Amino acid sequence: MAEHPAYPVGLRLTGRRVVVLGGGQVAQRRLPALIAAGGAVVLISPEATPSVEAMADAGEITWERRRYTEGDLTDAWYALIATGDGEANARASAEAERHRVWCVRADDADQATAWTPATGHSEGVTVAVLTTDVKGRDPRHTAAIRDAVVEGLRDGTLVARHHRTRTPGVALVGGGPGDPDLITVRGRRLLAEADVVIADRLGPRDLLAELPPHVEVIDAAKIPYGRFMAQEAINNALIEHARQGKAVVRLKGGDPYVFGRGMEELHALAEAGIACTVVPGISSSVSVPGAAGIPVTHRGVAHEFTVVSGHVAPDDERSLVDWPSLAKLTGTLVVLMGVDKIGRIAEALVAHGRSPQTPVALIQEGTTAAQRRVDATLATVGETVRAEEVRPPAVIVIGEVVNVGPPAARAPKPSRPS
Structure with a gap:
């Protein structure tokens, strides 16, 4: 065959006969895409992997449990040859050539009339990558290009704006x-x-x-x-x-x-x-403590955690938080937007029964390069916030989970110079 690059094309297989020879790992990997394309897939193989067998049991493919015989590719539009029998593969490939059936050879790409590209999907788009180097085909390289393009489309680092179908x-x-x-x-x-x-x-x-x-x-x-x-x-x-x-x-x-x-x-x-x-x-309520080495739950320490807003003090008539009930809980309390109210919050918790020695951690600018952690107790947190000049945004964690992490994670960061 002439040494020219393959011509890329999208085959529309809906309702059309697709023949797969061999029910091993190659078929297991390729069958889902052929099914998704709507092909009327016929598998010819005396045996199959459990996953392929499950596709047949579900009615997604038709499975003829036998070896390839001449004539199996009659009326087929596309064929995937992936048996372990080289002689049978060669005969099937020859039949495909005679019937002008696009044929992929898993064992010998040079003898195939079609190649399977490295494909991926993102938001209604199929990315298919084929090598143009006939002699130096490198499946890993094409797969790496496919992965990079798909990942970029998915995470937005590769900007491909919609123009016709984008909905305001x-x-x-x-x-x-x-x-x-x-x-x-x-x-x-x-x-x-x-x-x-x-x-x-x-x-x-x-x-x-x-x-x-x-x-x-x-x-x-x-x-x-x-x-x-x-x-x-x-x-x-x-x-x-x-x-x-x-x-x-x-x-x-x-x-x-x-x-x-x-x-x-x-x-x-x-x-x-x-x-x-x-x-x-x-949510910062779980991610910021985690970034500072604090799990909001831990076996044998806390079986629940509660997230509350601290933007109004416990004695403020606008507060919707039941602070007396929170003080009776034994799990973790996470307070958001409460830096300037934490002293009064701590007093309320202690007044309603929480131990003054309950550990408290304040994580400022969590998950960013400016993150710092300051540790205290309910008895000392009000003064600590002032002395350490803790400013919003900061997530406050109250409970024994504060002391669960390794010592390096628990150590408070040095205070900023005055």
């Missing part, structure tokens, strides 16, 4: 605790396809630098003790840009529904008739 609307994306690598794959992909990004201060800010120049970034930072964008203004901005036919991402820290006011934004969008997708995020 809003995505509420949980960005995770701060480290840009901790956003979900789906969240990162939506961010890469956005026209407008409305971002919180606690979202993964480093990802904003990767956005194309045309993307409009709106700062919705709710900086503690400083300027903030009212929730109503955020809602209006989401609606306004979506009505302009733009793809809008509301990038939030942690998870949209864990003290993130995501449901308020969803309600506003629903009332305006705007389509909305919610992408969950990794």
Whole structure:
């Protein structure tokens, strides 16, 4: 055969006869894609792997339990030859050539009329990679290229924007605790396809630098003790840009529904008739303690953990938290948004029965390069926060799990110079 590169083409096999010879590992790997393509697959083999047999039992393929015989490829559109019998493979390959059937040879690619590319899938797209070097085919190299392209499409590092089928609307994306690598794959992909990004201060800010120049970034930072964008203004901005036919991402820290006011934004969008997708995020309530060496549960130490908002003090009439009941629990208590109220929170817990010596850890800027951990007890945490100048954002962990990690993880970081 002439030494030219293979011509890439997508075969449409729906309802068309596909013959697979051999029921071993090659067939096990290739059959799912042939089934997914809608082919009327006939397996000819005296035996098969358990996985292939399960496909036959489920009715996904027709299994003829015998060896190949002349005529098996009649009326076939595509054939995969993967038996351990070289002589049978050669005869089947010759039959395919006579009937003009596209034929893949697992044992001898040079004698095949078709090659199987390294394939992967992402969001309705199939990526298929074939080598152009006829003499130097390198399956591992093509597979590595396939993997790199698919991974890039999935995590948004390879930007391939939709132009015809992209639907305007809003995505509420949980960005995770701060480290840009901790956003979900789906969240990162939506961010890469956005026209407008409305971002919180606690979202993964480093990802904003990767956005194309045309993307409009709106700062919705709710900086503690400083300027903030009212929730109503955020809602209006989401609606306004979506009505302009733009793809809008509301990038939030942690998870949209864990003290993130995501449901308020969803309600506003629903009332305006705007389509909305919610992408969950990794909550700082579990990820930040984990990054600091603290498990929120541990066998024999804590069988439950409770996450509460500390944005209002226990004696504030607006508080919805049952602090007396929390004090009676023996598990882990995780407090978010409670740095400036932690002294009063500790006093309430002790007053209702929690031991003053209960360990407390404060993790500031968790999962980021600026992360630091400060340890205390319920008796000392109020003064420790002031002395160590702990500032938001910080996750507070209360309970015996604080002391579960290795000593290096438990050691408090040096205080910052005054």
